[in-house]
Amino acid sequence: xxxxxxxxxxxxxxxxxxxxxxxxxxxxxxxxxxxxxxxxxxxxxxxxxxxxxxxxxxxxxxxxxxxxxxxxxxxxxxxxxxxxxxxxxxxxxxxxxxxxxxxxxxxxxxxxxxxxxxxxxxxxxxxxxxxxxxxxxxxxxxxxxxxxxxxxxxxxxxxxxxxxxxxxxxxxxxxxxxxxxxxxxxxxxxxxxxxxxxxxxxxxxxxxxxxxxxxxxxxxxxxxxxxxxxxxxxxxxxxxxxxxxxxxxxxxxxxxxxxxxxxxxxxxxxxxxxxxxxxxxxxxxxxxxxxxxxxxxxxxxxxxxxxxxxxxxxxxxxxxxxxxxxxxxxxxxxxxxxxxxxxxxxxxxxxxxxxxxxxxxxxxxxxxxxxxxxxxxxxxxxxxxxxxxxxxxxxxxxxxxxxxxxxxxxxxxxxxxxxxxxxxxxxxxxxxxxxxxxxxxxxxxxxxxxxxxxxxxxxxxxxxxxxxxxxxxxxxxxxxxxxxxxxxxxxxxxxxxxxxxxxxxxxxxxxxxxxxxxxxxxxxxxxxxxxxxxxxxxxxxxxxxxxxxxxxxxxxxxxxxxxxxxxxxxxxxxxxxxxxxxxxxxxxxxxxxxxxxxxxxxxxxxxxxxxxxxxxxxxxxxxxxxxxxxxxxxxxxxxxxxxxxxxxxxxxxxxxxxxxxxxxxxxxxxxxxxxxxxxxxxxxxxxxxxxxxxxxxxxxxxxxxxxxxxxxxxxxxxxxxxxxxxxxxxxxxxxxxxxxxxxxxxxxxxxxxxxxxxxxxxxxxxxxxxxxxxxxxxxxxxxxxxxxxxxxxxxxxxxxxxxxxxxxxxxxxxxxxxxxxxxx
Ligand SMILES: *Cc1c(COP(=O)(O)O)cnc(C)c1O
Numbered sequence: 001x002x003x004x005x006x007x008x009x010x011x012x013x014x015x016x017x018x019x020x021x022x023x024x025x026x027x028x029x030x031x032x033x034x035x036x037x038x039x040x041x042x043x044x045x046x047x048x049x050x051x052x053x054x055x056x057x058x059x060x061x062x063x064x065x066x067x068x069x070x071x072x073x074x075x076x077x078x079x080x081x082x083x084x085x086x087x088x089x090x091x092x093x094x095x096x097x098x099x100x101x102x103x104x105x106x107x108x109x110x111x112x113x114x115x116x117x118x119x120x121x122x123x124x125x126x127x128x129x130x131x132x133x134x135x136x137x138x139x140x141x142x143x144x145x146x147x148x149x150x151x152x153x154x155x156x157x158x159x160x161x162x163x164x165x166x167x168x169x170x171x172x173x174x175x176x177x178x179x180x181x182x183x184x185x186x187x188x189x190x191x192x193x194x195x196x197x198x199x200x201x202x203x204x205x206x207x208x209x210x211x212x213x214x215x216x217x218x219x220x221x222x223x224x225x226x227x228x229x230x231x232x233x234x235x236x237x238x239x240x241x242x243x244x245x246x247x248x249x250x251x252x253x254x255x256x257x258x259x260x261x262x263x264x265x266x267x268x269x270x271x272x273x274x275x276x277x278x279x280x281x282x283x284x285x286x287x288x289x290x291x292x293x294x295x296x297x298x299x300x301x302x303x304x305x306x307x308x309x310x311x312x313x314x315x316x317x318x319x320x321x322x323x324x325x326x327x328x329x330x331x332x333x334x335x336x337x338x339x340x341x342x343x344x345x346x347x348x349x350x351x352x353x354x355x356x357x358x359x360x361x362x363x364x365x366x367x368x369x370x371x372x373x374x375x376x377x378x379x380x381x382x383x384x385x386x387x388x389x390x391x392x393x394x395x396x397x398x399x400x401x402x403x404x405x406x407x408x409x410x411x412x413x414x415x416x417x418x419x420x421x422x423x424x425x426x427x428x429x430x431x432x433x434x435x436x437x438x439x440x441x442x443x444x445x446x447x448x449x450x451x452x453x454x455x456x457x458x459x460x461x462x463x464x465x466x467x468x469x470x471x472x473x474x475x476x477x478x479x480x481x482x483x484x485x486x487x488x489x490x491x492x493x494x495x496x497x498x499x500x501x502x503x504x505x506x507x508x509x510x511x512x513x514x515x516x517x518x519x520x521x522x523x524x525x526x527x528x529x530x531x532x533x534x535x536x537x538x539x540x541x542x543x544x545x546x547x548x549x550x551x552x553x554x555x556x557x558x559x560x561x562x563x564x565x566x567x568x569x570x571x572x573x574x575x576x577x578x579x580x581x582x583x584x585x586x587x588x589x590x591x592x593x594x595x596x597x598x599x600x601x602x603x604x605x606x607x608x609x610x611x612x613x614x615x616x617x618x619x620x621x622x623x624x625x626x627x628x629x630x631x632x633x634x635x636x637x638x639x640x641x642x643x644x645x646x647x648x649x650x651x652x653x654x655x656x657x658x659x660x661x662x663x664x665x666x667x668x669x670x671x672x673x674x675x676x677x678x679x680x681x682x683x684x685x686x687x688x689x690x691x692x693x694x695x696x697x698x699x700x701x702x703x704x705x706x707x708x709x710x711x712x713x714x715x716x717x718x719x720x721x722x723x724x725x726x727x728x729x730x731x732x733x734x735x736x737x738x739x740x741x742x743x744x745x746x747x748x749x750x751x752x753x754x755x756x757x758x759x760x761x762x763x764x765x766x767x768x769x770x771x772x773x774x775x776x777x778x779x780x781x782x783x784x785x786x787x788x789x790x791x792x793x794x795x796x797x798x799x800x801x802x803x804x805x806x807x808x809x810x811x812x813x814x815x816x817x818x819x820x821x822x823x824x
Contacts, residue, residue: 001025001101001155001156001157002023002024002025002039003023003024003025004021004022004023004024005020005021005022005023005024005066005083005085006021008024008041008085008097009085011096011097011100012068012085012087012093012094012096012097013087013093013096014068014085014086014087014093015085015086015087016083016084016085016086017072017083017084020065020081020082020083022038022039022065022066022083023039024039024040024041024066025039025040026039026040026041027040027041027043027094027097027149027150027153028040028041028042028043028059028064029042029043029045029052029094029146029150031052031055031058031059037059037062037063037064037065037533038063038065040064040066041066041067041068042055042056042059042064042066042067042068043067043068043090043091043093043094044056044067044068044069044070044090045090045091045094045146046070046090052090053069053070053071053073056069056073056075056079057073057075057078057079060078060079060082062533062534063533064082065081065082065083066082066083066085067082067083067084067085068085068087068090068093068094069084069085069086069087069090070086070087070088070090071086072084072086091145091146094146094149095145095149095176095179095180097149097153098148098149098150098152098153098180099149099152099179099180099182101152101153101155102152102155102180102181102182103182105155105159105162107159107160107161107162108161108162108184108185108301109161109162109163109164109181109182109183109184109185110125110161110162110163110164110183110184110185110186110187110297110301111164111165111166111178111181111182111183111185111186111187111212111213111216112163112164112165112166112186112187112188112189113165113166113167113168113174113186113187113188113189113209113212114187114188114189114190114191114209115189115190115191115192115193116189116190116192116286116347117189117190117286117289117290117293118141118143118165118166118167118189119138119141119143119165119318120286120287120290120318121187121189121290121293121294122137122138122163122164122165123318124290124291124294124315124318125163125294125297126163127311127315127316128294128298128305128311128312128315129161129298129301129302129305131311132302132305133160133161134158134159134160134161135159135160135161135162135163136154136155136156136159136161136162136163137151137162137163137164138151138163138164138165139151139154141165141167142165143164143165143166143167143177144167145173145176145177148164148165148166148177148180148181149180151164151165152164152180152181162181164181164183166178166181166209166212168208168209169198170198171198171199171204171208172208173208174208174209174211174212175211177212178211178212178213178214178215181212182215183212183213183215183216184215184216184217185216185217185218185219185220185297185300185301186212186213186216186218186219186220187219187220187221187293187297188209188210188213188219188220188221188228189289189290189293190222190225190228190289191205191206191209191225191227191228191231193375196375202227203227203231203234206227206228206231207231207234207235210231210232210235210237211235213235213237213240216240217240218240218241218242218300219232219237219240219241219242220241220242220243220244220293220296220297220300221241221242221243221244222243222244222245222289222292222293223241223243223244223245223248223251224245224246224247224248229241229243242296242299242300243296244292244293244295244296246258249270252271252296252299253269253270253271253292253295253296253299254269254270254271255267255268255269255292256268256269256270256275258288260283261283263281263283264279264280264281264282264283264313265279265280265282265283265288266278266279267279267280267288267291267292267295269295271295271299271303271306272299272303276306276309277309278291278295278309278312278313279309279312279313280312280313280315281313281314281315281316281317282315282317283354284347284350284351284354285347285350286347286350286351287317291312291315324355325452325456325457326456326457327433327436327438327455327456327457328433328455328456328457329433329434329435330361330434330435331361331433331434331435331436331437331438331455332355332361332436332437332438333438333440333452333455333456334348334351334352334355334437334438334439334440335440335448335452336348336351336439336440336441345367345370345384345387345441346387348439348441349365349387349388349391349393349439350391352365352391352437352439353391353392355437356437359437360435361435361436361437362394362395362435362436362437363391363392363393363394363395363436363437363439364393364394364395364396364397364433364436364437364438364439365388365393365395365396365397365438365439365440365441366397366399366424366438366439366440366441366442366448366451367384367396367397367398367399367403367439367441367442368398368399368400368403368421368441368442368443368446368448369399369400369401369402369403369443369446370384370443371443371445377402377405377406378406380402381402381403381406381409382406382409384409385406385409385410385411385412388410388412389411389412393412394412394413394414395412395413395414395415395436396410396412396414396415396416397415397416397417397418397424397429398410398415398416398417398418399417399418399419399420399421399423399424399442399446400419400420400446401419403417404417404418404419416429421442421446421447421448421450421451424451425450425451425454430451430454430455433455438455440452461703461704461735461818462701462702462703462734462735462736462740462817462818463701463702463703463817463818463819463820464498464499464699464700464701464702464813464817464818464819464820465699465700465701465702465790465820465822466499466500466503466504466698466699466819466820466821466822467696467697467698467699467700467822467823468503468504468507468821468822468823469696469823470684470696470697470698471499471504471507471508471682471683471698472507472511473695473696474681474682474683474684474695474696474698475488475490475508475511475513475678475682476511477691477694477695478665478676478678478681478682481665481669482665482669482672482676483672486672486673486674486675486676487514487515487656487674487675487676488513488514488515488675488676488678489514489515489516489517489537489658489675489676489677489678490504490505490508490513490515490516490517490677490678490679490682491516491517491677491678491679491682492504492505492508492516492517492518492523492527493517493518493519493523493539494519494811495523495811495815496683497679497680497682497683497807497810497811498699498810498811498812498813499683499698499699499810499819500819500821501518501523501526501527502526502527502530502532503819503821504682505527505530505532506530506531506532508534509532509533509534513534514534514535514675515534515535515536515537515675516532516534516535516536516537517536517537517538517539517677518536518537518538518539518554519538519539519540520538520540520541520542520545521538521541521542521545521548521549521552521554522545522548523538524536524538524548524549524552524554525548525551525552525554528552528553528554529552535553535555535580536552536553536554536555537554537555537556537557537582538554538555538556538557539557540557540592541554541556541557541558541563543563543566546566546567546570550570550571550574550576550579555579555580555581555582555615556581556582557581557582557583557584557592557618558581558582558583558584558612559584559586559592559593559594560592560594561598561601561602561605564602564605564606564612565605567579567581567611567612568605568609568611568612571611571612572609572611576611577610577611578610578611578612578613579611579612579613580612580613580614580615581612581613581614581615582614582615582616582617582618583602583614583616583617583618583647583655584617584618584619584620585617585618585619585639585640585643585644586619587619587620587635587636587639587640587643588622588632588635588636588639589620589621589622591620593619593620596639596640596642596643596646599643599646599647599650600646600650602647602650603646603647603650603651604650606651607650607651607652614647614651614653614655615655615656616655616656616657616658616674616675617643617644617647617655617656617657618640618657618658618659618675618677619636619639619640619643619659620659620661621633621636621659621660621661621663621664622636624660624661624663624664624667624668624687625663625667625687633664633668636659637659637668637671640657640659641657644657656673656674656675657673657674657675658673658674658675658676658677659671659673660672660673660676660677661676661677661678661679662678662679662680662681662682662686662687663681663687663688664676665678665681666681666686666687666688666690666691667687667688680806680807681695682698683697683698683699683810684696684697684698684699685697685794685795685796685806697790697791697794697795699789699790699795699810699813700787700789700790700791701736701741701787701788701789701790701813701817702785702786702787702788702790703734703735703736703785703786703788704734704735704783704784704785704786705732705733705734705755705773705775705780705781705782705783705784705786706733706734706735706770706782707732707733707782708730708731708732708733708775708780708781708782709730709731709733710728710729710730710731711725711728711729711730711731712725712728713725713726713727713728713729716764717731717763717764717772718747718763718764718765718767718772719764719765719767720765722747722748722764722765723748723749723763723764725763727776728776729763729774729776730774730775730776730780731763731772731773731774731775732755732760732772732773732774732775732780732782732786733770733771733772733773734753734770734771734772734773734786735769735770736769736770736771736788736817737766737767737768737769737770737771738766738767738768739768739769739814739816740769740813740814740816740817741809741812741813741814741817742766742771742788743766743802743809743812744765744766745802745803746762746766746771746798746801746802747762747764747765747766747771748762748763748764748765749761749762749763749774750762750801750802751766751798751801752793752801753773753786753787753788753793754786754787754790754792754793755773755775755778755780755784755785755786755787756778756779756780756784757792758775758777758778758780759793760773760774760775760777760778760780761773761774762774773786789809795809795810
């Protein structure tokens with residue numbers, strides 16, 4: 001849905017200066033998330049750590065023209081066609097705009113609040129109702145003063161039901177969320193102790209939450225929760241409350257029985273004078289309660305949706321806070337760093353208990369101090385201790401000052417306490433885990449992810465590790481070799497030479513790269529959709545891709561008159577003028593490109609239109625990496641320079657020129673012109689010795705040894721019996737094959753891998769998903785890490801063994817190989 005700037009200025013009561021008549025479709029609060037600058041309205045929010053006003057000019061340069069601000073920025077002069085809507089409170093302005101937007105819709109809107117389970121109830125409802133309604137809902141858990149307006153802004157004419165969460169941590173916040181969400185139906189999940197410290201009492205907090213439902217027609221709640229029930233009375237909401245109960249057979253939804261089985265639970269419900277039985281795939285109390293909230297809601301909103309029993313049995317768990325991972329030494333890790341309060345601890349312990357069912361695992365908890373509980377530490381930790389005892393926890397590792405102080409409260413067979421996460425990580429205890437079901441429950445500031453990392457099993461899989469610091473290093477190295485004003489185009493075609501276009505592009509964008517280049521429009525579209533905003537060139541545009549080109553502001557290379565005509569026509573049809581294009585000349589490659597003698601005709605055609613504007617002109621070198629072709633390369637420079645001069649002269653305006661690729665930059669710096677195109681060297685592979693010492697390899701292909709077999713002399717290894725062993729051998733099997741990009745020609749000793757610093761040859765044919773390595777001369781063990789290429793074994797060596805070039809090796813790594821990105 002679109003709003004004009006004038007409308008918005010009126011809605012948020014902004015004062016503003018000369019306006020361009022922009023149309024707004026998107027709200028933005030984080031400059032890094034920009035994707036459609038033209039239709040974006042940026043709110044310059046101030047938070048404790050940052051101030052949106054800092055990013056105004058940067059966003060302007062990226063094409064944003066509309067801003068809501070506290071004051072006009074100093075650089076306003078440099079942004080002559082920008083709209084500045086000035087308000088005293090930027091957040092309040094965003095909230096009023098969302099509230100205004102909300103009022104335009106008459107559809108049922110469900111507002112969910114409570115201390116725990118908001119997101120889960122929302123997601124379960126979505127699963128249960130999406131066949132009956134076109135639902136708009138909060139993304140993830142966008143439920144705050146900032147999140148709720150952004151959620152509501154997504155509503156449009158297509159939707160028939162809204163589901164939004166509202167979370168508060170302070171008095172008076174709910175009133176604002178109520179105005180924004182305006183729920184017609186309310187659900188209160190439960191009331192726990194999180195964020196208690198800002199409220200005078202639990203009752204005050206509950207009443208505050210219930211104020212979300214001031215204008216709702218109905219409120220769904222657990223009628224067995226006496227505290228909520230009495231709060232509803234106090235808030236004068238009882239008359240519209242629809243309770244469900246396990247005790248009261250007169251309740252609108254009476255839960256007759258809850259029967260837990262191995263991995264499912266049977267719910268027997270009575271409603272509308274009929275009995276319904278549902279089987280749900282959860283056994284923990286919290287999930288069961290969440291599903292009952294959903295049933296009560298459906299009973300009110302659309303009773304017929306309850307007839308479909310199957311959707312209940314097919315519910316999927318909402319993964320958002322409790323992750324289970326394989327740990328070292330037969331352990332399992334449950335990671336819950338979502339919300340540190342005693343209520344969510346209860347939920348997590350329940351989950352731990354249900355995971356343990358029937359397994360010979362010890363239950364262990366690693367827990368940090370619980371912050372912001374609003375309780376006296378003494379009371380709090382007595383409660384925690386009681387909870388752990390009831391849930392049969394057998395070992396506790398407590399981290400934090402308070403836990404250490406109240407250590408005596410815990411009556412648990414094994415207990416240890418540490419002041420800090422660091423102290424624990426450096427204690428011998430970190431290596432003591434053995435067949436335990438470990439629940440990690442830490443407040444964010446304790447950084448439990450550092451513990452998880454150490455306890456996690458390193459999975460058996462083949463991965464391409466991509467070092468983003470090395471990308472930055474290589475980029476800066478080349479930048480330092482160029483003149484300050486020379487621009488750089490970085491090539492991210494072919495999935496970023498195999499490393500992953502998006503991650504590389506995002507890193508380059510952060511480091512102020514001028515241009516990206518891809519081969520085809522679809523690659524550019526994918527980058528734009530992920531939020532890449534810097535200019536993108538498309539080297540081989542197809543005639544079928546024009547829609548994508550214009551839609552995503554991708555700048556085509558133009559290499560023929562046929563393409564030129566088609567682009568002019570299409571731009572004209574869309575009413576576009578001065579769309580940037582890049583004219584390519586063929587100076588010897590004999591691939592795509594205009595011939596230098598085409599220049600007069602190009603100029604003539606371009607002068608008689610206004611749809612396209614030439615942003616740059618370029619050509620591509622054929623043999624810049626080898627001295628034997630240097631004469632030819634110099635001729636290419638000459639041909640291109642002549643053509644570019646003529647082109648500029650004929651057009652009557654200057655265009656950027658570029659011809660150097662990676663090897664060209666390394667060997668012919670004097671020809672850098674206005675811009676260079678950096679490809680393979682960005683990924684750490686160089687044409688010259690000098691540069692290869694200064695570059696850092698970006699990608700490493702690694703795997704692990706699955707099994708080691710001892711095979712007698714004379715036996716063969718692998719398909720087709722291509723290798724017979726000359727001696728008794730130890731053969732390691734690794735999970736990488738030709739389907740992953742381990743070329744089949746590397747079999748039978750042609751290829752080598754690196755294990756524990758030793759080079760080991762392949763044995764037998766490479767299989768589709770596996771291959772075999774001779775590790776007889778090493779002490780390699782099962783589970784050891786294997787480098788296919790990476791530091792110590794350059795990809796160029798593997799390419800040489802294959803009789804090809806690193807480009808082919810890198811771009812042949814299958815998409816099924818997981819990419820892992822890291823920064824040091
Ligand atoms: C791929 C490509 C480059 C980059 O080449 P490298 O050898 O990887 O540096 C430069 N220009 C064009 C036109 C390309 O297609």
